[in-house]
Amino acid sequence: MAAFLLRRLVLTIPVVWIVVTLVFALIHIVPGDPVAQMLGEGAPQPEIQKLRHELGLDLPLLEQYRIYLLGLLRGDLGTSFRNQESVLRAIATRYPATIQLAAAAILVSLILSIPAGVVSAVKRGTVLDSAIGVFSLLGLSLPNFALGPLLILLFSIFLGVLPVSGRGGLAHLILPAITLGGGLAAITTRMVRSSMLEEIQQDYIRTARAKGLPERVVLFRHALRNGMLPVVTILGLQAGALLAGAIITESVFAWPGLGRLTVQAINARDYPLLQGCILTISLSYILVNLLTDAIYSVVDPRIRYE
Amino acid sequence: MSSLLRRNKLAAFGFIVICSLTFVALFAPWIMPYDPSVQDLASRLLGPSWDHPFGNDELGRDILSRVLLGARISMRVGAMVVLLSGIFGVLIGGIAGYVGGRIDTFVTVVVVNSLMAFPGVLLAIALVAFLGPGIDRLIFALSVVGLAGYARLARGQVLKVKTLEFVEAAIALGASGPRIFFLHVLPSIIQPILVQVSIGMAAAIMFEASLSFLGLGIAPPAPSWGAMLNDGRGHLFDAPHMVVFPSVALVLTVLSFNFLGDALRDWLDPKSLKS
Numbered sequence: 001m002a003a004f005l006l007r008r009l010v011l012t013i014p015v016v017w018i019v020v021t022l023v024f025a026l027i028h029i030v031p032g033d034p035v036a037q038m039l040g041e042g043a044p045q046p047e048i049q050k051l052r053h054e055l056g057l058d059l060p061l062l063e064q065y066r067i068y069l070l071g072l073l074r075g076d077l078g079t080s081f082r083n084q085e086s087v088l089r090a091i092a093t094r095y096p097a098t099i100q101l102a103a104a105a106i107l108v109s110l111i112l113s114i115p116a117g118v119v120s121a122v123k124r125g126t127v128l129d130s131a132i133g134v135f136s137l138l139g140l141s142l143p144n145f146a147l148g149p150l151l152i153l154l155f156s157i158f159l160g161v162l163p164v165s166g167r168g169g170l171a172h173l174i175l176p177a178i179t180l181g182g183g184l185a186a187i188t189t190r191m192v193r194s195s196m197l198e199e200i201q202q203d204y205i206r207t208a209r210a211k212g213l214p215e216r217v218v219l220f221r222h223a224l225r226n227g228m229l230p231v232v233t234i235l236g237l238q239a240g241a242l243l244a245g246a247i248i249t250e251s252v253f254a255w256p257g258l259g260r261l262t263v264q265a266i267n268a269r270d271y272p273l274l275q276g277c278i279l280t281i282s283l284s285y286i287l288v289n290l291l292t293d294a295i296y297s298v299v300d301p302r303i304r305y306e
Numbered sequence: 307m308s309s310l311l312r313r314n315k316l317a318a319f320g321f322i323v324i325c326s327l328t329f330v331a332l333f334a335p336w337i338m339p340y341d342p343s344v345q346d347l348a349s350r351l352l353g354p355s356w357d358h359p360f361g362n363d364e365l366g367r368d369i370l371s372r373v374l375l376g377a378r379i380s381m382r383v384g385a386m387v388v389l390l391s392g393i394f395g396v397l398i399g400g401i402a403g404y405v406g407g408r409i410d411t412f413v414t415v416v417v418v419n420s421l422m423a424f425p426g427v428l429l430a431i432a433l434v435a436f437l438g439p440g441i442d443r444l445i446f447a448l449s450v451v452g453l454a455g456y457a458r459l460a461r462g463q464v465l466k467v468k469t470l471e472f473v474e475a476a477i478a479l480g481a482s483g484p485r486i487f488f489l490h491v492l493p494s495i496i497q498p499i500l501v502q503v504s505i506g507m508a509a510a511i512m513f514e515a516s517l518s519f520l521g522l523g524i525a526p527p528a529p530s531w532g533a534m535l536n537d538g539r540g541h542l543f544d545a546p547h548m549v550v551f552p553s554v555a556l557v558l559t560v561l562s563f564n565f566l567g568d569a570l571r572d573w574l575d576p577k578s579l580k581s
Contacts, residue, residue: 018420026436037438134316137568141561143512145519145535146553153546164542244425248516252539263520266435278432282424 008293015286023279024068027271028061038081038269051081055272077279078272080265087276091258095280097167098257101180101250102242104173106235108181109188116185117192118219124197132189139186144245148179148252165254176253180245184238191234195227202226229300236292240285247281310573317569320562327559330374331381340368342375343527351545361547363537369548372529373555379530380511380559383445387510388503390449395456396492396499402457403464404487413457421454430513434522444523448513452506459502463495470494497574504567508560515556531556 027034035052036043052058056067077087120132155162155175163172199205200223208218250259258277265274311318330337346366354361360369402413433447467473468491476486515532517523524530531552538548
């Protein structure tokens with residue numbers, strides 16, 4: 001177990017290095033002068049020179065890269081260009097809100113997808129199965145920024161039962177969580193369906209039925225437990241992508257998380273803050289993938305011996 | 307293909323919508339009832355009416371005309387992204403898989419793994435945020451994001467196909483490497499690539515709308531569906547039609563490509579039908 005995780009961790013190191021390097025390179029792909037872009041058109045030359053010096057952009061590229069890597073090792077992500085706040089601190093204060101939203105979105109997706117996927121598999125080939133299939137594809141095709149305003153229209157404006165935006169109690173969390181978790185629910189439903197279809201044809205299910213166990217127990221205690229293995233992987237992989245999806249959902253609902261901070265950094269052309277946000281989301285994505293592998297190896301010990 | 311459309315109603319629906327969208331995209335300037343950029347402040351935020359079936363936006367522009375022209379932008383971006391990422395991705399991945407060795411390692415590690423280390427939408431946002439807005443930069447960024455998927459798919463398919471007997475036969479007959487690759491191997495991996503094209507088109511249209519929604523995609527006043535949704539967000543209380551019609555257009559388009567992609571995958575892989 002430990003050897004498996006260690007091997008997996010070692011394999012992650014080059015990926016982290018690639019991500020870190022690409023994020024460093026981003027500021028150098030800005031057409032023209034990134035500092036002039038940050039300060040806006042018509043900025044005086046001395047001010048451009050001053051900021052370039054402050055950001056270390058007047059140093060040789062390799063020297064900039066070395067300083068950037070050393071800074072990262074010390075946990076220094078630089079300083080926000082607009083409000084002179086530490087990038088690390090800005091991210092740390094917003095990150096919990098994003099984690100809360102992502103966790104709620106996963107919960108929403110599980111609540112929707114497990115019953116839908118199981119019913120779809122059990123009622124295979126029926127109208128219900130087709131309807132769930134169409135709804136799954138609809139969920140996949142409905143982007144966050146279209147679903148979010150439509151939910152606000154329905155629940156906040158017409159029905160007036162949920163708040164439009166902001167972060168507060170549970171009521172504030174419901175619409176953003178459904179918006180972010182909707183797409184994931186669609187993917188997971190399809191996965192649960194195909195996984196359950198495979199499981200319910202296995203011999204041990206026939207045995208369980210032959211023993212006279214109630215169908216509910218056969219499906220949920222036997223088939224679903226084994227059928228959830230591939231679902232865990234998909235859920236883990238998608239959970240990382242949720243953090244990126246949060247960029248849009250948080251903008252729609254004015255949710256004060258990392259995604260909204262990213263958009264604010266883009267609009268303010270605050271490149272150090274933007275680099276920090278992109279790096280944090282990407283590293284979280286890698287970490288979640290690593291955790292998924294670890295969980296998978298616990299849930300299904302066969303994977304460690306492959 | 308026609309048997310697939312006859313058997314699968316959803317695929318047929320998707321195909322009809324895509325054909326209609328292509329028609330709208332090609333002839334939008336001639337079928338729009340109004341000039342989509344002409345402002346009529348007296349009609350601002352007016353709801354649907356006989357004269358303006360989709361209503362007017364905050365500047366009094368006709369939303370139907372903007373939705374129709376938006377189809378042209380979405381289809382153009384989708385088609386260009388699929389074309390660029392498809393051609394370069396298939397060539398890079400295909401050649402890597404066919405040649406093997408260091409080239410394969412380089413492509414797998416440097417191109418595919420590094421691009422896939424980022425969530426797609428984040429990479430697109432990052433590239434466009436640093437490159438700046440504009441349709442060409444947007445197409446470039448989305449093509450880079452899409453490239454890894456095609457490269458990985460093509461590499462895997464080529465690795466499978468190159469061990470088959472007809473390739474061995476071509477080698478035995480003395481055909482050159484490029485000839486075998488382009489005339490024998492590539493045509494035999496085209497089917498899974500077609501599925502990826504259909505799903506890739508849906509993804510590219512969705513990404514374009516996402517970036518335009520964030521103000522990073524198509525610059526105003528060009529009517530992108532994503533940008534229209536962003537404009538409508540501020541008027542959810544007084545003009546919900548500004549959000550509803552672009553949303554319906556976007557969802558219908560993406561859904562149609564997904565219907566077709568799904569049906570193609572089932573059709574080309576009978577095993578998935580069984581499950």
